[in-house]
Amino acid sequence: xxxxxxxxxxxxxxxxxxxxxxxxxxxxxxxxxxxxxxxxxxxxxxxxxxxxxxxxxxxxxxxxxxxxxxxxxxxxxxxxxxxxxxxxxxxxxxxxxxxxxxxxxxxxxxxxxxxxxxxxxxxxxxxxxxxxxxxxxxxxxxxxxxxxxxxxxxxxxxxxxxxxxxxxxxxxxxxxxxxxxxxxxxxxxxxxxxxxxxxxxxxxxxxxxxxxxxxxxxxxxxxxx
Numbered sequence: 001x002x003x004x005x006x007x008x009x010x011x012x013x014x015x016x017x018x019x020x021x022x023x024x025x026x027x028x029x030x031x032x033x034x035x036x037x038x039x040x041x042x043x044x045x046x047x048x049x050x051x052x053x054x055x056x057x058x059x060x061x062x063x064x065x066x067x068x069x070x071x072x073x074x075x076x077x078x079x080x081x082x083x084x085x086x087x088x089x090x091x092x093x094x095x096x097x098x099x100x101x102x103x104x105x106x107x108x109x110x111x112x113x114x115x116x117x118x119x120x121x122x123x124x125x126x127x128x129x130x131x132x133x134x135x136x137x138x139x140x141x142x143x144x145x146x147x148x149x150x151x152x153x154x155x156x157x158x159x160x161x162x163x164x165x166x167x168x169x170x171x172x173x174x175x176x177x178x179x180x181x182x183x184x185x186x187x188x189x190x191x192x193x194x195x196x197x198x199x200x201x202x203x204x205x206x207x208x209x210x211x212x213x214x215x216x217x218x219x220x221x222x223x224x225x
Contacts, residue, residue: 055094058086059102062095066114074114077169083126084173088134092127118154122170125150142190145183148174149191152199156206166206175218180225 051057065079086092099107112120129147131138155170178184191199204212 053085055091055098056102058082058091058095059099059107062099062107062111063103066110074119076115076119076167079111079123080126080170080173083123084177086127086130088131088136089127090133092130116158118157118159118167119170122151122154122167125154141183141186145187145190146194148178148187149194149199152187152191152203153195156202168207168211171203171206171215172218175215178219178222180223181219182225184219184222 061082062079065075065082068075083092086095096107099105099110103110111123115123125147129139129144151170151174155167155174158165158167158170175184178187188199191197191202203215207215
């Protein structure tokens with residue numbers, strides 16, 4: 001009987017080539033299989049984004065703010081508004097998980113890529129001021145003063161390329177959040193403690209006089225506390 005010598009007749013080069021082809025087929029199958037799984041997970045998560053107040057909805061709104069309807073840059077006002085609507089750090093973590101499922105990307109990394117350092121710091125402070133869990137006791141007032149002071153500083157430090165600027169929308173957001181005139185004063189004290197600078201002097205330096213007066217009307221319309 002004639003002995004099968006096919007395998008023995010293969011050169012070393014041919015054996016390596018066939019092995020690589022086999023690995024390529026297996027690897028390709030794994031790649032496309034994983035791609036289908038990721039797409040399936042994203043589709044399931046997408047269905048949850050049609051309900052108000054779900055992590056998937058917040059995640060989609062954040063992504064839309066990044067994309068900004070195809071315009072250059074990020075819709076920071078929309079991003080700020082969405083982050084302010086998230087009720088707690090616990091929900092924020094769920095938003096990150098949902099974002100990962102929807103877009104197979106890290107939300108915090110994407111946010112840092114989309115924003116200037118001052119804008120990114122502001123957004124982080126918005127989250128830092130939230131309670132740990134929805135419905136739980138709000139953070140200590142001092143954390144609010146700290147967060148507002150840091151957000152104002154970030155707004156003052158904003159730049160447009162090499163030109164210094166001011167994020168007036170960020171200032172307005174903070175002023176609207178501060179509940180009383182007393183809280184505003186305490187925020188100023190905390191600002192001075194953090195930056196060894198007078199918050200009111202810095203505010204006046206960032207705004208035109210008529211702008212400054214308009215912003216102060218927001219504070220003066222609040223209860224004294």
